[in-house]
Structure formats: structure tokens, C-alpha cells
Amino acid sequence: MNKIKASITGVQGYVPDYILTNEELATLVDTNDEWIMSRTGIKERRILKGKDKGTSVLGIEAVKGLLKKTGTTAAEIDLIICATTTPDMLFPATANIISDAVGAINAFSFDLQAACSGFLFALTTASQYIETGKHKKVIVVGADKMSSIIDYTDRTTCIIFGDGGGAVLLEPTTEDIGIKDTLLRTNGSGAAHLHMKAGGSRRPASQETLLAKEHFVYQEGAAVFKFAVTNMAEVSAKIMERNNLVAEDIAWLVPHQANKRIIDATAQRMGVGNEKVMLNIHKYGNTTSGTIPLCLWEYESQLRKGDNLILAAFGGGFTWGAIYVTWGYDGSKV
Ligand code: UT7
Numbered sequence: 001m002n003k004i005k006a007s008i009t010g011v012q013g014y015v016p017d018y019i020l021t022n023e024e025l026a027t028l029v030d031t032n033d034e035w036i037m038s039r040t041g042i043k044e045r046r047i048l049k050g051k052d053k054g055t056s057v058l059g060i061e062a063v064k065g066l067l068k069k070t071g072t073t074a075a076e077i078d079l080i081i082c083a084t085t086t087p088d089m090l091f092p093a094t095a096n097i098i099s100d101a102v103g104a105i106n107a108f109s110f111d112l113q114a115a116c117s118g119f120l121f122a123l124t125t126a127s128q129y130i131e132t133g134k135h136k137k138v139i140v141v142g143a144d145k146m147s148s149i150i151d152y153t154d155r156t157t158c159i160i161f162g163d164g165g166g167a168v169l170l171e172p173t174t175e176d177i178g179i180k181d182t183l184l185r186t187n188g189s190g191a192a193h194l195h196m197k198a199g200g201s202r203r204p205a206s207q208e209t210l211l212a213k214e215h216f217v218y219q220e221g222a223a224v225f226k227f228a229v230t231n232m233a234e235v236s237a238k239i240m241e242r243n244n245l246v247a248e249d250i251a252w253l254v255p256h257q258a259n260k261r262i263i264d265a266t267a268q269r270m271g272v273g274n275e276k277v278m279l280n281i282h283k284y285g286n287t288t289s290g291t292i293p294l295c296l297w298e299y300e301s302q303l304r305k306g307d308n309l310i311l312a313a314f315g316g317g318f319t320w321g322a323i324y325v326t327w328g329y330d331g332s333k334v
Contacts, residue, residue, distance in 0.1 A: 005178035006127035006138070006170040007328040010070035013166035013297030014061035014143075015284060016048040020162070029155035036159045041260025045162025045285030047147045054088030056097040058143040058165035058290070063102050066139065066167045069333045074103040078135040081126050082111045083118030083142045083289040085316070086149055098141060107139075115194070116256050116315020117184070118142060118289035120323055123168070123311070124182040130172050141167045142289035149196060151216035160258070161217070162285035166293025177305065177328040183239045183321055190227060190318030193220040228262045228314040232322075233269035236312045239322040240270060247271035249308055251327075252299065256313035257281035257291040266312060288315070301332040 021044045022033040036042055048057060059082055067074055082095035095109035114121040119142030129135040143165025152158045170179075195218055198209035209215060232255070240250070253272050255263045260281055267277050278295040287294060292311055296303075303309075307327040314320040 002174040004131050004133050004172045004174060005180065006130035007173040007175070007178035008168045008325065009171045009328060010066050010169040010333050011166060011293060011296045011300055012062050012065035012069060013164065013294040014058050014065065015046040015164040015294070016058070018047045018049050019044050020047045022159070025159055028152050029158060031155045031159055040160060041281045042159065042285045043282040046164055048145050048163040054094070054148070055084050055086050055143050055145045055165070056088045056094050056101065058145065058163065059094060059098040059141040059167065060101045062141060062143065062165050062167040062293070063098055063139060066169055067102065070169050072137060072169060075106055077104040077107040077137050077139055079126065079129055079138045080104055080107050080109040081122045081138070081140050082109070083114065083122035083140070084111060084144055085113055085115050085118065085288055086144045086146060087111055095141065114315070114319040115317050116258060116286070116288050116291070117313040117317070117319035117321050118315070119292045120182070120311060120313050120321045121184060121319065123179065123323060124184060126170050127179040127182070130170050133172070136172060138170045139167055140170065141165060142293045144288035144290055146286070146288055149215065149217050151213055154216070156221055157217050157219050160286045162287050164284050164287035164294055165290040166297050168293055168296065173328065175328070177326045179323060179325050181239055181243055181324040183235055185231070185235060185320050187318045190316070193223040193227070194218070194316040194318070225259065225262065227318055228258060229265045231318070231320045232256070232262060232312050232314040233266045235320055235322045236266050236310055237269050239310060239324050243324055245308065245324070250276060250310055251307035252276055252278055252303070252309045254278045254292055254295050254309055254311045256315065257284065257295070258286045258314065262314070270310070303327045304330050
């Protein structure tokens with residue numbers, strides 16, 4: 001009998017309504033549309049407004065839509081993993097809040113944090129629960145309310161990030177589709193270049209940390225850019241090579257949307273033309289764990305059964321990786 005693999009059988013995204021444009025950002029900090037577009041490719045991003053609304057709001061909407069479009073009842077779900085760097089609270093897990101809100105009464109759930117690579121780390125973890133044969137329906141959520149940890153007086157970070165998320169359903173298959181290979185990497189020394197200084201057990205929130213603005217993303221952009229360009233391209237090329245894939249075999253590159261220049265460099269290294277690259281950075285910016293499921297959702301109608309996809313990401317940690325997936329169905333489920 002063929003080995004059980006995890007196949008993506010549905011995808012749904014969710015972005016909040018409020019659009020924060022480059023023009024509005026230019027009223028907050030010393031920047032302009034031309035600089036932001038040419039250095040990042042971002043035109044606008046979404047912001048989740050409203051009191052006491054956390055990342056779970058994004059995940060709940062995505063999961064509700066996913067259940068509906070795949071004809072799945074919440075009670076059938078075995079497991080929900082939520083990749084996020086901006087959980088509603090330090091505990092309990094945002095995945096538990098999502099699970100409760102959608103009525104996934106038979107599921108266990110947990111969060112996974114790997115910054116911008118979170119969705120890939122969670123997808124890999126989830127696929128292994130399916131491959132054991134014990135779990136039949138697993139949901140992976142990737143969602144972040146990045147606006148909750150961004151300093152809107154810092155022009156080097158506030159232009160990049162936005163809020164949004166998505167979710168995929170994984171089910172077992174013995175067909176020649178599904179998640180075929182994953183390659184994940186971590187280098188903890190990268191923490192120096194991209195981190196949040198306070199709010200964890202090392203530096204709990206205090207008047208001092210608040211005044212020092214230590215509850216915001218700290219990023220040395222140029223250093224992160226250098227690592228991202230090299231490593232995202234490297235890992236994408238490597239996963240193709242070890243699966244004997246050439247550019248013509250790839251239907252789509254699904255890259256983390258951090259910077260258009262990093263995406264272009266990755267596609268170039270893989271030899272993949274621009275027409276095969278999923279792109280929505282101009283509309284949503286960097287939604288951290290949300291970028292890849294949001295891309296899959298927006299391009300779902302163009303996907304065909306048998307399409308080979310390379311998912312690739314780089315982020316804080318440093319974390320990075322690539323996943324080789326053969327898509328399992330034609331067009332949009334709705
Ligand atoms: O997804 C998680 C991982 N994160 C990433 O992948 C992000 C990687 N890094 C980047 O995408 C880029 O480094 C940034 C978009 C963050 C910055 O672009 P850059 O081309 O690396 O700019 P830079 O930091 O080297 O700054 C160049 C200049 C500086 O001015 P001086 O010192 O040359 O006079 C900055 O002060 O651009 C200035 N600058 C800005 N100017 C207008 C920085 N931010 C802005 C801004 N508007 N928003």
C-alpha cells in the first residue's frame with residue numbers, strides 16, 4: 001500500500017477591512033509611497049481595529065470559512081495548530097480560543113511560534129500527525145495581528161507589517177499528491193537582528209520597558225535582508241534539487257511576502273519566471289504567519305490537481321524553510 005501523505009483539501013483567508021495606505025503612513029512618519037514601493041513592493045496593508053480584538057479574530061474567521069467551503073463539521077476536526085507570533089495572550093494558546101469559537105469539540109489544539117516561517121513549521125508538524133494514520137482532519141492556521149507589536153513612529157518597521165491570516169485543511173491521501181518534502185532550518189544567533197525585547201519571562205512588562213518602547217518589533221533591516229535573500233533562495237533551490245525538480249516542473253512558487261526584492265531573488269535562483277510567483281505583498285504587506293495561506297487562498301481558483309508548489313519562507317529566529325507540495329484539487333472550492 002502507498003504511504004499516507006497529508007493533502008491540502010481546502011484553504012481560506014481572512015483580512016480585516018481597514019486599509020492602511022502608504023499615503024496614510026506618510027502622515028505618521030517621514031516616508032513616502034515611492035520609497036516604500038521601490039524598497040519593499042508594498043502599497044497598503046490591513047489593520048484589525050477595535051478594542052480587545054486579537055489574532056484569534058483572524059483565525060476564527062478563516063477557520064469558519066474553511067469549514068463551510070469544504071463541507072466539514074467542526075466536530076470532525078482532530079487537531080488545530082495555530083502558527084502565530086502575536087497570540088491573543090501569552091496563555092492560553094490562541095489555537096484553543098479558535099477551537100472553542102468554531103466548536104471543534106473533539107480537537108486538541110496548540111500554538112507554534114516560528115515568526116515568519118511559522119506557517120511552514122506548523123504545516124510540517126501537522127502533516128506528520130496525518131502521516132501516522134491516527135488523525136484524519138487537521139487544520140493549520142497562520143495568523144498575526146502585527147499591528148499589536150509595531151511602533152507607528154518607527155519608519156523602518158511600520159511600513160512593512162500588516163494584519164491577516166489563513167487556514168488550510170489537511171486530510172490523508174495515498175494518491176500522488178500532498179506534502180512531499182519539507183526542509184526547515186533555524187539559527188538562533190539571528191535573534192540579535194530581529195526580536196522583541198520585553199514582554200517575555202526575561203524582561204516582563206514594567207514601566208521601564210514601556211517607556212523604552214521594548215514591546216515593539218526590533219529589526220536591523222539590512223542584516224535581516226541579507227540573510228533572508230541568501231537563505232530563502234538556498235533552501236528553495238535545495239528542495240528542488242533533492243526532489244529532482246527543474247524549473248519547468250514547478251507550477252507555483254509561494255513565497256513569504258516580506259519584501260518583493262527577496263521574492264524576486266528567490267524566484268531567480270530557482271529559475272522560475274515571475275508569472276509563476278504568487279504575490280499579494282502590495283495589498284497586505286508582511287502578515288508574518290499569514291502570508292503563505294493568504295497567497296494560496298487568493299490563487300486557489302488558478303490551482304490545478306497535480307500542480308507542483310514550492311512554499312518558502314524566512315523570518316525571525318532566524319527560521320527559514322521550504323515545502324514541496326503537489327496540489328490536490330482543481331480551482332476554488334466555493
Ligand atoms: O519577514 C521577516 C523578516 N524580515 C524581512 O525579511 C525584512 C528584511 N529587510 C527589508 O525588507 C529591508 O531591509 C527594509 C525594507 C526593512 C529596509 O530597506 P533597506 O533598503 O534595507 O533600507 P535601509 O535600512 O538600508 O535604509 C536605507 C535608507 C536609510 O537612510 P540613510 O541612512 O541611508 O540616510 C534609512 O533611514 O532608507 C532610510 N529609510 C527610509 N526612508 C524612507 C528607512 N526606512 C525608510 C522609510 N522611508 N520608511
